[in-house]
Amino acid sequence: MDGLMQPRPLTIAHLLERAERLFAHKEVVTAGGERLTYADVAVGTRRLAAALDALGVPAGARVATFASNHRRHLELYLAVPVTKRVLHPINIRLSAEHLEYIVEHAEDDVVFVDRALLPRIWPSAERLPKVRHWVVLPDDSSEPIPADPRVLHYDDLVAAATPFAGSFEETFTLADENLASGLCYTSGTTGPPKGVLYSHRSTVLHCLGTLAAGLIGLCESDVVLPIVPMFHANAWGLPYGAMTAGASLVLPGPSADPDHLLRLIAAERVTVAGAVPTVWTSMAPRLRAHDLSATRFLLGGGSAVPPALSETYRAAIGVPITHSWGMTEISPVGAIGGTRTRHRDLPEADQVAVRAAQGQPLPxxxxxxxxxxxxxxxxxxxxxxxxxxxxxxxxxxxxxxxxxxxxxxxxxxxxxxxxxxxxxxxxxxxxxxxKDLIKSGGEWISSVELESALTSHPDVVEAAVIARPDPRWMERPVAYVVLREGSGITGDELLAHLTPLVAKWWLPDEIVFVPALPKTGTGKISKTLLRDSVLPG
Amino acid sequence: MDGLMQPRPLTIAHLLERAERLFAHKEVVTAGGERLTYADVAVGTRRLAAALDALGVPAGARVATFASNHRRHLELYLAVPVTKRVLHPINIRLSAEHLEYIVEHAEDDVVFVDRALLPRIWPSAERLPKVRHWVVLPDDSSEPIPADPRVLHYDDLVAAATPFAGSFEETFTLADENLASGLCYTSGTTGPPKGVLYSHRSTVLHCLGTLAAGLIGLCESDVVLPIVPMFHANAWGLPYGAMTAGASLVLPGPSADPDHLLRLIAAERVTVAGAVPTVWTSMAPRLRAHDLSATRFLLGGGSAVPPALSETYRAAIGVPITHSWGMTEISPVGAIGGTRTRHRDLPEADQVAVRAAQGQPLPxxxxxxxxxxxxxxxxxxxxxxxxxxxxxxxxxxxxxxxxxxxxxxxxxxxxxxxxxxxxxxxxxxxxxxxKDLIKSGGEWISSVELESALTSHPDVVEAAVIARPDPRWMERPVAYVVLREGSGITGDELLAHLTPLVAKWWLPDEIVFVPALPKTGTGKISKTLLRDSVLPG
Missing domain, CATH: 2.30.38.10 (Luciferase; Domain 3)
Known part of the structure; x- marks a missing residue:
């Protein structure tokens, strides 16, 4: 016996129309000076929806973006799925090979690209004949725009369109909640990138997860800054979450400069921000130079947040970096770290240990x-x-x-x-x-724990531990370490720092100081690239 | 093109297993001294699930409860739907006529009844032959238990059962999220009561709504007290919400005595409580005698919360009564009142006006x-x-x-x-x-606004305004008013109080002082009963 509730689908159209009806006056700010509201974004979305029709983009077709975090990207986040097309944000840091592979594999019909990013993607255009249109998103760059009939201009396109006037929500039926709404490719550290095809249902449920109080808990009084790129696992759902909650949204544009980001947090009174640990690391030395008093919740994800990094933030501004554990395959948030009621009275060191965990799963x-x-x-x-x-x-x-x-x-x-x-x-x-675990003499050594122990030293900015083949032990750990500028610490001193923190047989056979560690397209340390570069092929 | 996400159903089984896995240690307290945890409740639920099987209750069958808010009732809230049966909580204040009507209409297979409530329902048993079993829930009453083969004892039943050991969640498929999980009848002010049949899907989505931050925002650090009965529109979803959030749950038992409730709030450090306005009214004079400093959110629903009542709470304990607008047909919460960011800087009087609204809809x-x-x-x-x-x-x-x-x-x-x-x-x-609007001389008069104006006088405890037929104006308002004990205010003085608050032609033709107003089974003032008793048939 089925219940008798209304067969209402879970759709991104509802999230848009909710923001339009309830939070029309709340702000959507793009760094660089564009101050709009959800009402403006809704109008832009309604124009863009009509423009996609005018371009003849079929239902279900993939619409790609190659762009930083800004208002027009948000309009694409909305107009594409609410018209039953599939949003495919492409990582702007991919190699040409991977880039071309995924545009081909996704069969993208149109690609929307930041003017500043044209040099990274236009050279591939001739090898991507299925892309019918390349639409240029204006920014403050003056990159030359190719004179090619396939190339269109975003602002012209939407200016020429008559905004869709009805309710997108009413165009969906219950069955449609399973329609694909988005497509993200994993970074592909092994083998070719693989696509994750989100549905309206999965996106809306994930969005409700980001609203759950006491976890991320996006709410109307928040000012949300997704530093994490919109091409990286849906910016962790922060854009959809913010507009559903009625929070203001601050989009950082193309710059990942730490001072730029810190100034933005201070000026906009940002309460919630999300970024990968490497970005938080870059900002850490400058925290006290800015007024960050409005922040209430900082999310770190994409890779483990070193406890020392989180504690640096807690000491400086009273807010730790909270683990937001997830994967592209999990939309992406699966669990949220941090302490709960029963940890309140624990000694501080124990609370640090709790915060070092990836946390409890979302509902x-x-x-x-x-x-x-x-x-x-x-x-x-x-x-x-x-x-x-x-x-x-x-x-x-x-x-x-x-x-x-x-x-x-x-x-x-x-x-x-x-x-x-x-x-x-x-x-x-x-x-x-x-695959990163190190097997030494029949016992496992955790590279992650060793890295945490290394980065707990104030002179260590980043560390990666990998296995080196060893005739006697099978594998032994070797540490690659980036020191802060001006540090004169030696390998032996760093080993001495590790000694009380890990088992003796875990101590790396060698500590190699390097100027930088290789990163993946999403800014994570890539042990695959590190292995390729330092180990004998 | 459908997305490729896992076809996981939304089920109450997930909520139970979540509480079991994450919040096993959090408390479930029933007034009177029973202090358990979610782990205990989960064990009880697993026993009860097996007991329902042993009783031969078929899948889809309705299992009724006739009980106050306590731990065993919570176990029924869980065991019945997670085994794909339908929970039917019956309003204990119904007339025998309505009670028998809905048990018949629902075709309840089993009825679980508080021992103390046996006198209200057992006399109907002979007219309810389809009920195969009457299971008595022990309490501190000593009502005689009928010697009848249909009558069983809850604790014996569950003690004899071997707890179900697997995952209830894994027994559900995607299609099953639409299975009926619960049945509540509306109070039936006109015509016979009508049943609302909830599904697992609707219940889980509503539950996520109660978790959304900045609205009700149930979270792990909360201690939740549903004063609203569990037979009244699922206690507004507070039990399911609390366990999903990992909040502690406090169940008040049968007593609605204001001092009992206030002592419970103080002793258990309750943070969130929900009750109908008449209950909040009964507690209002005694607020300052208790330590209510842990409260952060008080919900009022079922009927409009008079602004003066809400302000009494805000003045006394710093927390207003927030409108939780809903209906049995809405699971029941549809909108949440209160101020939002942009109201923060408004003058206090304007904020009071915002809080008087029913609020914004939930996501x-x-x-x-x-x-x-x-x-x-x-x-x-x-x-x-x-x-x-x-x-x-x-x-x-x-x-x-x-x-x-x-x-x-x-x-x-x-x-x-x-x-x-x-x-x-x-x-x-x-x-x-x-149907309560008063049409006078071709213009509408709002009975609700008149009642708010009346209850804004400190001597007025409750008020109801109804239409009296009038030869000249068609209808004219008449006010029925309950004064606080010892008040000597006259009708003319009350009219003088109203004069600056409403249009002159809205002033009631008569103010009738009464010792009490008739209530519905859920504690709302019943204008239907009032009309029946005071107006010429």
Whole structure:
């Protein structure tokens, strides 16, 4: 016997129309001076929706973006899915090879590209004949715009359109909540990039997850700054979350300069910001030079937040960096770190340890750990280490145009490739990537824990530990370390710092000081690139 | 093209298993001394689930409760729907006629009843032959338990059962999210009571709505007290919301004594409580005698919260009563009142006016106002008055076992029967029930506004204004007023109090002082009963 509730679908159209009806006056600010409101963005979205029709972009077609975080990108985030097309934000830092691969694979019909980014993508255009239009998003760059009939101008396009006047929401039926709304490719550290195809349903449910109080808890009084790029796993859902909650939205534009970001946080009284740890690291030395008193919640994700980094923020501005654990395959947020009620009275050091965990899953998300070899579920006792697997309505069940894939279990859970523990309160602690774990003399060494211990030294900016083949022990850890400018610390001094923090046999065989560590397109330290560059092929 | 996310259903089983895995240690306290945890409740639920199987209760069957708010009732809230049966909480204050009507209409298979409430329902048992079992929930009463083979004892039943050991969640498929999970009957002020059949999907989505930050925003650090009965529109979703958020839950048991409730709030450091205005009114004179400093959010719903009542709380304890607008048909919460960011700097009187509104709709809920005669949608300008209609995935689309019903529009929206305005921020302000509006000389008078003006006088405890037929004006308002004990105010003095507050022709023709006003089963003032008792039949 089914219930008798209204068959209303979960759609991004609802989120847009909610912002339009309830929060028309709230601000959408793009760094550089454009101050608009959700009413303005809604009008822009309604024009863009009509323009996509005029361009003859079919329903279900992929519409790509190659752009930084700004208002026009937000209009694309809305107009594309609410007209039942599929938004495909492309990572602007991809190699030409990967870039061309995913545009081909996605069969993008149109690509919207920042004028400043034309040099990174236009040279590929001749090898991408299926792209019918390249639409240039204006910015303050003066890159030459190719004289090519396929090239159009965003502002001309929307100016010529008559805004769609009805309710997008009313165009959806219940079945449509499963329509694809977005497509993001994973960074592809092994093999070609793989696409995750989000639905309206998954996007709306994830959005409600970002609103849940006491976790991220986006709300009307927030001013939300997604530093994380809009091409990186939907900017963690912050744009959709902010507009649903009625929070103001601040978009940082193309610059990742730490002072630019800090000035923006101060000037706009930002309350919630999200960024990868490397960006938080870049801002850390300058915190006290800005008034960051409005901040209430800083999210770090994409890779583990070193506890020392989080504590630097807590000491300087009273707000730690909270783990937002996720993956592109999880829309992306799966769990939120931080302390809960029962940790309040713990000694500070214990609270630091709690904050170092990846946290508890959001409502609707299930996690479990399984024995890597047997596939059997392991106890949630805080000790057992197993592969982390995830299930939930905003977790991928397959990859776009990929057949059967070892990334999913027989019962439909996502294998994350991470080793983790789970405790009796559902706290998730990542131990390592399965492939980054170092096997020395039959025992496992966690590269992540070693890196945390290294970055807890004030002179260490970044560290990566990888395995070096060893005739006797099979593998031994080697640390690659970036020191802060002017530091004169030696490898032996750093080993002495590690000694009380880890088991003696975990101590790296060598500490190599390097000027920088290789990064992936999303700004994470890439151990794959590091291995390729330092280990004998 | 559909997305490729996992087909995970939204089910109450997830909420239970979430509380079990993440919040096993958080407390579930029942007034009177029973201090348990979610782990205990989960064990009880797993036993009860097995006991329902042992009783042979079929899938989809209705399982009724006739009980106050306590831990065993919570176990029923969980065990019944997670085993795909339908929970039917019955209002304990119904007349025997209505009670028998709905048990018959619902075809309840089993009824779980508080021992103390046996005298109210057992006399009906012989007229309810389809009820196979009556299960007695122990309490501190010593009502005689009927010696009848149909009568069972809750604690014996669960003690004999082997707890279900698997994952309830895994027993559901995507299609099952639409399964009926609960059934509540409206209070039936006109005609027989009508049943609203909730689904797992609607219940989970509503639950996420109660978690949205800045609105009710249930979170892990909360201690939640549903004073509103669990038989009244699912206790506004507070039990499911609390356990999903990981908040502690405090259940008040059978007593609605104001001092009992205030002592409970103080002793348990309650942060969030929900009750109908008449209960808040009963507690108002005693606020300063208790330490209520932990409270952060007090919900009032079921009928309009008089602004003066809300301000009494704000003055005494710093927390106003916030409107939680809803209906049984809306699961029940549709909108949440209170001020938002832009009201912060308004003069206090203006903020009071904002708090007097029913508020903004929750995410996923749509509201509109339409012309009562033409059905055309009216502008959201804060002035136009029309019938309030509601749509959303937790809003009823029909009544249980009722054919076509004038309560729904052709496009599937619920007609609320309320007159309201909507403003440019989506703030909903109820003007009156359509049927309570008074038509005098061709103009409308709002009974609700007159009642607010009356209760703004410190000597007025409650007021109800109804229409009296009038040969000249068609209808004229008459006020029925309950004064606080010892007040010597006269009708003329009260009219003088009203004069600056309302239009002159709105002033009631008569003010009648009465010792009490008739109430519905859910504690709302019943104008239907009042009309029946005072107006010539």
């Amino acid at each position: 609707l998300v299930n996690v479990r750990i399984v024995d890597v070899e047997t596939g059997r579920e392991l106890p949630r006792d805080g000790d057992a280490v197993g592969e982390l697997q995830v299930a939930g309505p905003w977790v991928a069940g397959g990859y776009y145009r990929v057949g059967a894939d070892g990334s999913f279990t027989e019962d439909g859970w996502l294998r994350t490739g991470d080793l983790a523990t789970l405790d009796a309160e559902g706290y998730l602690r990542l131990v390592d990537r399965i | 996923l809920v749509n509201v509109r106002i339409v012309d009562v005669e033409t059905g055309r949608e009216l502008p959201r300008d804060g002035d136009a008055v029309g019938e309030l209609q509601v749509a959303g995935p937790w809003v009823a689309g029909g009544y249980y076992r009722v054919g076509a019903d004038g309560s729904f529009t052709e496009d599937g929206w619920l007609r609320t029967g309320d007159l309201a305005t909507l403003d440019a921020e989506g703030y909903l302000r109820l003007v009156d029930r359509i």
